[in-house]
Amino acid sequence: MSAAQASAWGNLGWPPAAEIxxxxxxxxxxxxxxxxxxxYGNGRSYGDSCLNPGGTxxxxxxxxxxxxxxxxxxxLACEAGVLLAEILDLVVPRGxxxxxxxxxxxxxxxxxxxxxxxxxxxxxxxAFGAHVRSxxxxxxxxxxxxxSPAENADWFAATVGGxxxxxLVTQAELQLKRIAGNAIAVRNVRFSGLxxxxxxxxxxxxxxxxxxxxxxxxxxxxxxxxxxGDHAxxxxxxPRGGRNVPLTPPLSLINHASLAAFNAAYxxxxxxxxxxxxxxxxxxxxxxxxxxxxxxGPRGFYQYQSVVPPAAARAATxxxxxxxxxxxxxxxxxxxxxxGARSSSGLLSFPMAxxxxxxxxxxxxxxxxDLFARLDAIVRAAGGRLYPAKDARMPAAMxxxxxxxxxxxxxxxxxxxxxxxxxxxxxxx
Amino acid sequence: MQKILIVGAASAIAEAAARQWAGRGAAxxxxxxxxxxxxAIAADLKVRGAAAVxxxxxxxxxxxxxxxxxxxxxxxxxxxxxxxxxxxxxxxQKACEASVELxxxxxxxxxxxxxxxxxxxxxxxEAQGRGTIAxxxxxxxDRGRQSNYVYGAAKGLVARFFEGLRNRLxxxxxxxxxxxxxxxxxPMTAAFPKGALWAQPEQVARGIVAAIDRRKDEVYLPGFxxxxxxxxxxxxxxxxxxLSL
Ligand SMILES: Cc1cc2nc3c(=O)[nH]c(=O)nc-3n(C[C@H](O)[C@H](O)[C@H](O)COP(=O)(O)OP(=O)(O)OC[C@H]3O[C@@H](n4cnc5c(N)ncnc54)[C@H](O)[C@@H]3O)c2cc1C
Numbered sequence: 031m032s033a034a035q036a037s038a039w040g041n042l043g044w045p046p047a048a049e050i051x052x053x054x055x056x057x058x059x060x061x062x063x064x065x066x067x068x069x070y071g072n073g074r075s076y077g078d079s080c081l082n083p084g085g086t087x088x089x090x091x092x093x094x095x096x097x098x099x100x101x102x103x104x105x106l107a108c109e110a111g112v113l114l115a116e117i118l119d120l121v122v123p124r125g126x127x128x129x130x131x132x133x134x135x136x137x138x139x140x141x142x143x144x145x146x147x148x149x150x151x152x153x154x155x156x157a158f159g160a161h162v163r164s165x166x167x168x169x170x171x172x173x174x175x176x177x178s179p180a181e182n183a184d185w186f187a188a189t190v191g192g193x194x195x196x197x198l199v200t201q202a203e204l205q206l207k208r209i210a211g212n213a214i215a216v217r218n219v220r221f222s223g224l225x226x227x228x229x230x231x232x233x234x235x236x237x238x239x240x241x242x243x244x245x246x247x248x249x250x251x252x253x254x255x256x257x258x259g260d261h262a263x264x265x266x267x268x269p270r271g272g273r274n275v276p277l278t279p280p281l282s283l284i285n286h287a288s289l290a291a292f293n294a295a296y297x298x299x300x301x302x303x304x305x306x307x308x309x310x311x312x313x314x315x316x317x318x319x320x321x322x323x324x325x326x327g328p329r330g331f332y333q334y335q336s337v338v339p340p341a342a343a344r345a346a347t348x349x350x351x352x353x354x355x356x357x358x359x360x361x362x363x364x365x366x367x368x369x370g371a372r373s374s375s376g377l378l379s380f381p382m383a384x385x386x387x388x389x390x391x392x393x394x395x396x397x398x399x400d401l402f403a404r405l406d407a408i409v410r411a412a413g414g415r416l417y418p419a420k421d422a423r424m425p426a427a428m429x430x431x432x433x434x435x436x437x438x439x440x441x442x443x444x445x446x447x448x449x450x451x452x453x454x455x456x457x458x459x
Numbered sequence: 460m461q462k463i464l465i466v467g468a469a470s471a472i473a474e475a476a477a478r479q480w481a482g483r484g485a486a487x488x489x490x491x492x493x494x495x496x497x498x499a500i501a502a503d504l505k506v507r508g509a510a511a512v513x514x515x516x517x518x519x520x521x522x523x524x525x526x527x528x529x530x531x532x533x534x535x536x537x538x539x540x541x542x543x544x545x546x547x548x549x550x551x552q553k554a555c556e557a558s559v560e561l562x563x564x565x566x567x568x569x570x571x572x573x574x575x576x577x578x579x580x581x582x583x584x585e586a587q588g589r590g591t592i593a594x595x596x597x598x599x600x601d602r603g604r605q606s607n608y609v610y611g612a613a614k615g616l617v618a619r620f621f622e623g624l625r626n627r628l629x630x631x632x633x634x635x636x637x638x639x640x641x642x643x644x645x646p647m648t649a650a651f652p653k654g655a656l657w658a659q660p661e662q663v664a665r666g667i668v669a670a671i672d673r674r675k676d677e678v679y680l681p682g683f684x685x686x687x688x689x690x691x692x693x694x695x696x697x698x699x700x701x702l703s704l
Pocket of ligand 1: 199
């Protein structure tokens with residue numbers, strides 16, 4: 031794998047790693063290198079949390095073997111670099127599903143552990159780490175530990191959500207969830223205004239396993255579509271994917287006019303109140319277009335994802351959306367959802383009870399960063415935090431304020447491991 | 460259910476092909492040097508749906524061990540439909556130039572050991588009157604070049620040998636397939652900078668499985684290499700010898 035192939039999803043032009051070493055067998059030792067190491071999964075993190083500029087990346091996609099699958103209990107053991115897509119292809123026909131899945135299926139198992147990723151069912155199922163039965167952690171001192179909620183529980187808590195800094199996860203065992211078919215029964219409800227969203231969402235969370243809303247944040251009054259979903263007892267043919275953005279256009283195709291037009295059209299399109307769809311378009315609408323991140327052009331783009339606690343959620347979300355609409359730098363369909371009360375497994379896990387808002391912004395340099403500073407202030411005042419997997423710019427103070435167990439976490443960081451993100455938030459002021 | 464023997468089963472291309480066959484419920488017999496790696500691959504293939512997977516540790520250059528390995532494969536599989544010979548090494552050309560011993564060892568790894576295996580397999584399949592022998596050769600076998608002619612010579616030897624076998628076994632109804640991959644992004648080529656001509660092992664594996672299904676004789680993978688090699692083979696030697704390829 032060449033250096034150019036190890037990029038982060040936001041294409042923000044980070045300096046390359048000095049070296050990329052592939053890890054192809056789970057019993058291999060870590061390479062002896064002069065500088066620092068960082069595991070690299072499938073590069074679906076947006077910023078520099080999966081990058082190690084000037085250091086060595088351990089490319090883990092070669093660790094793509096299954097180890098065991100029990101079709102009666104739904105326990106799956108596999109190597110760290112297996113993609114969630116590969117798991118789904120294997121287990122869905124046999125009646126099992128991932129207990130938690132992020133909005134793209136092209137992430138590795140260890141990448142999902144390292145960010146303790148969340149899906150549309152946090153209110154029902156918590157985050158990814160809650161379904162990890164165990165994993166093996168390989169440290170630069172050569173030690174290998176089996177970690178689970180019962181065994182080496184402290185290492186388990188540090189590594190789930192641990193941003194790849196505690197060592198290399200070589201293999202993991204997951205508890206999957208039973209399904210009756212590959213389809214999802216979806217209920218779509220349009221809403222206008224945040225009060226309506228919160229009321230509808232509370233109801234959706236009571237009624238559905240999955241709930242998520244797309245919002246048009248460019249409209250004067252935030253409006254959107256809430257999509258409740260449940261696994262259905264039906265099998266549908268897989269939709270044919272295959273569209274791809276073959277190269278990065280010289281200019282971003284995302285501007286105010288194209289965004290506003292897209293968002294309005296999306297909100298306005300006929301939404302059937304109820305429909306049954308294959309699981310892929312429901313969970314992974316963006317995966318249908320390969321490399322869609324390229325449409326943001328050579329300067330790349332940011333994602334800003336925050337969570338604010340329930341008490342402040344309505345007010346803070348309203349303020350953020352007003353700041354965004356006021357800045358004129360809209361986002362392509364923002365995602366709004368609630369996290370439930372189930373506490374996360376990891377010391378640095380992002381999900382906590384509250385409301386999470388995620389938006390993509392084309393990189394317009396200072397104007398974009400100024401907007402983020404205003405959003406930071408709202409999130410901090412509300413007692414919230416930002417998601418490192420999506421971050422490329424948060425100030426060190428913002429990170430410390432959001433993650434009260436940071437000091438505890440640092441004692442588990444492997445002395446040989448580091449990342450661009452880690453140096454940025456720990457070494458600068 | 461296809462009964463398939465793979466020699467060099469730990470190579471990236473062979474592993475990817477084995478996954479395709481496992482997904483179809485084939486029975487597999489895997490041969491490689493590294494026992495731990497072999498076990499990891501076998502477990503994976505079982506999860507992916509293989510009807511049965513057996514493993515056998517052997518160094519392919521140990522030609523004296525071939526007969527016993529084939530007996531074990533026949534016993535475990537209960538017959539043989541397809542044999543894929545996929546083992547090989549990528550020699551350091553410069554080091555070979557400085558060492559006769561190393562050159563001969565590489566010719567043995569990539570050429571003689573393949574011929575030894577193919578000889579036994581040919582007799583077996585000829586007697587049963589059906590089946591497939593496939594070998595992973597290389598575009599490098601189509602013409603000698605200064606940058607890797609030791610490897611190229613071994614692969615060329617294999618290609619010509621298989622041509623002969625194909626001619627001999629056609630009457631017996633046995634398929635003899637020569638696979639000629641171009642550049643493939645595998646652990647073997649980890650040190651090389653990758654460009655647009657590089658293919659992924661899965662892509663090459665799909666081509667191999669399809670070529671066996673369609674009973675082809677020879678296949679370049681990806682297909683565009685047929686054209687590239689057509690041009691390269693036709694450059695007159697008097698010009699070719701001056702090129703730095
Ligand atoms: C379209 C899209 C939608 C998304 N939707 C969501 C969502 O809904 N919810 C959500 O939570 N996230 C979401 N994400 C973010 C994504 O799920 C995470 O960034 C995920 O961690 C990426 O996994 P990866 O395999 O690509 O790992 P990378 O991005 O390559 O790495 C992620 C982290 O994992 C570490 N890591 C990788 N392998 C190992 C290993 N073997 N051992 C130890 N550490 C390792 C890395 O060091 C890094 O810190 C989305 C991303 C995209 C592009």
